Amino acid sequence: xxxxxxxxITGQEIKLMQKVLISNQLTQNGFVKKFEQKIATLFRKxxxxxxxxxxxxxxxxxxxxxxxxxxxxxxPAYTCSALLYSVLNCGAKxxxxxxxxxxxxxxxxxxxxxxxxxxxxxxxxxMFGFPVKEIKNFLxxxxxxxxxxxxxxxxxxFNKPVGSFSNYGIVSFxxxxxxxxxxxxxxxxxxxxxxxxxxxxxRDYDKTMESRLKYNYKMTELQxxxxxxxxxxxxxxxxxxxxxxxxxxxxxxNCNIEFPRVSSExxxxxxxxxIRLNPKTDLxxxxxxxxxxxxQVTRPVF
Numbered sequence: 001x002x003x004x005x006x007x008x009i010t011g012q013e014i015k016l017m018q019k020v021l022i023s024n025q026l027t028q029n030g031f032v033k034k035f036e037q038k039i040a041t042l043f044r045k046x047x048x049x050x051x052x053x054x055x056x057x058x059x060x061x062x063x064x065x066x067x068x069x070x071x072x073x074x075x076p077a078y079t080c081s082a083l084l085y086s087v088l089n090c091g092a093k094x095x096x097x098x099x100x101x102x103x104x105x106x107x108x109x110x111x112x113x114x115x116x117x118x119x120x121x122x123x124x125x126x127m128f129g130f131p132v133k134e135i136k137n138f139l140x141x142x143x144x145x146x147x148x149x150x151x152x153x154x155x156x157x158f159n160k161p162v163g164s165f166s167n168y169g170i171v172s173f174x175x176x177x178x179x180x181x182x183x184x185x186x187x188x189x190x191x192x193x194x195x196x197x198x199x200x201x202x203r204d205y206d207k208t209m210e211s212r213l214k215y216n217y218k219m220t221e222l223q224x225x226x227x228x229x230x231x232x233x234x235x236x237x238x239x240x241x242x243x244x245x246x247x248x249x250x251x252x253x254n255c256n257i258e259f260p261r262v263s264s265e266x267x268x269x270x271x272x273x274x275i276r277l278n279p280k281t282d283l284x285x286x287x288x289x290x291x292x293x294x295x296q297v298t299r300p301v302f
Contacts, residue, residue: 001294001295001296002294002295002296003296004176004272004296004297004298005176005271005272006176007175007176007180007230008230008233008237008240010229010233012229012232012233013182013225013226013229013230016031016225016226016228016229017182017222017225017226019225020221020222020225021222023221025221026220026221026222027218027220027221028204028218028219028220028221028224029221030221031221031224031225031228032050032218032219032220032221032224034224034228035050035181035219035224035225035227035228035231036048036049036050036187038227038228038231038232039171039187039189039231040189042153042161042163042231042234043149043161043162043163043164043169043171043189044160044161044163044164045163045164045169045189045190045191046190046191046193046196047189047190047191047192047193047195047196048187048188048189049187049188049189049196049199049200049203050181050185050186050187050219050223050224050227051185051186051187051188051203051217051218051219052184052185052186052217052218052219053172053173053174053184053185053186054082054148054150054170054171054172054173054174054177054186055082055085055086055172055186056186056215056217057170057171057172057186057187057188058082058083058086058123058146058148058170059086059089059090059215060188060199060202060203060215060217061146061168061170061188061190061195061199062086062087062089062090062092062121063090063198063202064188064195064198064199064202065120065121065144065168065195067087067090067092067120067121068090068091068092069091069092070092070093070118071090071092071093071118071120071121072092072093072095072116072118072119072120073087073092073093073094073095073119073120073121073122073123074095074096074097074111074114074115074119074121074122074123075087075094075095075096075097075106075122075123076096076097076098076099076105076106076107076123076124076125076127077096077097077098077099078099078104078127078301079106079125079127079148079301080125080150080301081302083123083125083148087123092120093118095114095116095119096114097110097111097114098110099127102260102261103127103130103133103260103261103263104127104128104130104260104274105124105125105126105127105130105131105132105133105134106122106124106125106132108134108137108138111138111141112141115141115143119143120143120144121143121144121145121146122138122141122143122144122145122146123145123146123148124138124145124146124147124148124166125148125150125151125152126147126148126149126151126152126155126162127151127152128151128152128260128270128271128272128274128300129151129152129155129178129241129268129269129270129271129272130152130155130260130262130266130268131152131155131156131157131162131266131267131268132157132162133157133263133265133266135157135165135166136165139165139166144166144167144168145165145166145167145168146166146168146169146170147162147163147165147166147168147169147170148169148170148171149162149163149169149170149171150170150171150172150174150177150186151172151177151178151271151272152178152268152269152271153171153177153178153179153234153269154178154234154235154237154238154269155266155267155268155269156266156267157265157266157267158265159267163189167190167191167192168188168189168190168192168195169188169189169190170186170187170188170189171186171187171189172185172186173185173186173187173223173227173230174186177271178234178237178238178269178271179227179230179231179233179234179237180226180227180230181219181223181224181226181227181230182222182223182226182227184223185219185223185227201214202214202215202217203215203217203218204216204217204218238269241269241270241271242269242270244270244273245270245273248273252275256278257275257276257277257278258275258276259274259275259276260274272300274300283299287299
């Protein structure tokens, strides 16, 4: 079976995890702190907090920004449902904006039409490894942005990494993502010391006299050790993806399918090789056909 994605695991991950096991320190400690430093550097931020998943990262970030009832949060129509659930978990109202035809990212024009006096945030995922090329237009709105880099670690816009444009961002380390921390994991990153402290306080319910609602979203030392090794290899991961994309593009160029368009301002990392079929195509039959040929293809967003 040709899988749509699988993690790259080498002896380096195993060696670092062995260090954790030998130390007998399995819960959040030095490796988590080191991983957080690497994530902050990766996205050109001052602070990073590692947690259990990208979903919990977004949940804690929204909570730290005091998002709640009567707040409107703009999210794209075509994205991971975790964004929707995180907004709903805070009691806020999700406002759905359409996406661009060419790159499947959130539409700037449609976002403008959805802004009201209650709009508190816009969440911008860089979908399938394709950066949001209109990021500067979004920034000009003067509405806080959260960059969701779950699928786009290492992608660039104007030669700057995604995640470095807005003041807030999140990333996922799920097993199929650009890099993983052993199957699950995520992180919040920001330049705001206030947000950093609030997320840190919310992540751990223990060791404090404060009585506000908190969560147990801590990352383990084993996950962090795995993630540290992955971060150090991200450039090679991206290079390999680009080589595979070139093979697919050359072989499929005469087929009746469309590919996402790459703008001159961006450098995608091709988290997925996404194709658009003719609208008259029977999607279920097409997926079944490829699976019979041992090629895993899926409908990415429902």
